[in-house]
Amino acid sequence: MSLLRRFFRDPLAHFLLVGGLLFAVFGLFGNGMTAGPNRVVISPGQVQRAIQVFTGTHLRAPTDDELQGLIDQEIEAEIYYREGIAMGLDREDEIIRRRLKQKLLFLTQDIADQAQPTDADLQAFMNAHASDYGGEIKVAFSQIFLNPDHDGEQPADRAKLLLAKVSAGDGRLDYARVSDALPLPNDFEATPLHDVARVFGGGFADSLLSLPVGHWAGPVTSGYGQHLVVVRELVAATPPRLADIRETVLRDWQNARRVEANAEAYRQMRAKYSVKVELPSTTGGVHP
Numbered sequence: 001m002s003l004l005r006r007f008f009r010d011p012l013a014h015f016l017l018v019g020g021l022l023f024a025v026f027g028l029f030g031n032g033m034t035a036g037p038n039r040v041v042i043s044p045g046q047v048q049r050a051i052q053v054f055t056g057t058h059l060r061a062p063t064d065d066e067l068q069g070l071i072d073q074e075i076e077a078e079i080y081y082r083e084g085i086a087m088g089l090d091r092e093d094e095i096i097r098r099r100l101k102q103k104l105l106f107l108t109q110d111i112a113d114q115a116q117p118t119d120a121d122l123q124a125f126m127n128a129h130a131s132d133y134g135g136e137i138k139v140a141f142s143q144i145f146l147n148p149d150h151d152g153e154q155p156a157d158r159a160k161l162l163l164a165k166v167s168a169g170d171g172r173l174d175y176a177r178v179s180d181a182l183p184l185p186n187d188f189e190a191t192p193l194h195d196v197a198r199v200f201g202g203g204f205a206d207s208l209l210s211l212p213v214g215h216w217a218g219p220v221t222s223g224y225g226q227h228l229v230v231v232r233e234l235v236a237a238t239p240p241r242l243a244d245i246r247e248t249v250l251r252d253w254q255n256a257r258r259v260e261a262n263a264e265a266y267r268q269m270r271a272k273y274s275v276k277v278e279l280p281s282t283t284g285g286v287h288p
Helices: 002-009 011-027 044-058 064-086 094-113 119-128 155-167 193-200 202-210 246-270
Strands: 138-146 187-192 216-221 226-235
Touching (some): 119 246, 138 193, 187 193, 202 216, 202 226
Antiparallel strands (some): 138 226, 216 226
16 A cells, blocks of 8 residues: 555656556547647647656656646647637738748658669669769860950951961960950860850850861850850760669659659649739739
């Protein structure tokens, strides 16, 4: 009998007993928070989470009164949440909108992260994104920019004249000085082709592959205008082995999967809605 008396006087025993009863009672109602518009059910998971937070903060288990206070806080938060939703307070709150979107994205990403790729999957991904892993042609080149607004000769005549001079190997011609102003260097060391495309445009980058190495040519069109170009060296692509960069490829593969999963989840959610966009009167119109 004395053992039972000591047991029921022990605060930890009270905590375990109350916690066990809560889990048993709430277990009858499932793990959902709600069971109808005016009924609040605090799940065992919520109680356990509140206990864990309290214990982590205070380095001890809550007392009976403290446990009841934690439960009251959960009930209060749920009631305030429902009342706020019922009043539509969430609709104009950008922070709430972004937080809910973030939580949905996290749910989708958690599902995507469960997939484990094979080496064949990673190799295929690496091959499809070779430029990200060094498996890409590099080109070393020099360029002379020809500003179409340059005073003097017609652009075509000027390009022809300069091309003749640099092609003749005129040692007196400093091509960096005759180039029109451009916030880019005249000389590029071995540069991945996708970086060339990022700076000058895809058409310019592709043109470099068809130019004779070691000879000035052009004009070649970029996003800036016209250029005379000499390709000094083409460095063949040397893709690394998957085994050497597997962790990097795996991380990139997982990120790509998350992006794809989020896009697909949004596509399915979007399909459930009929959307009409009402523009301000100054823009004139309504979009379906």
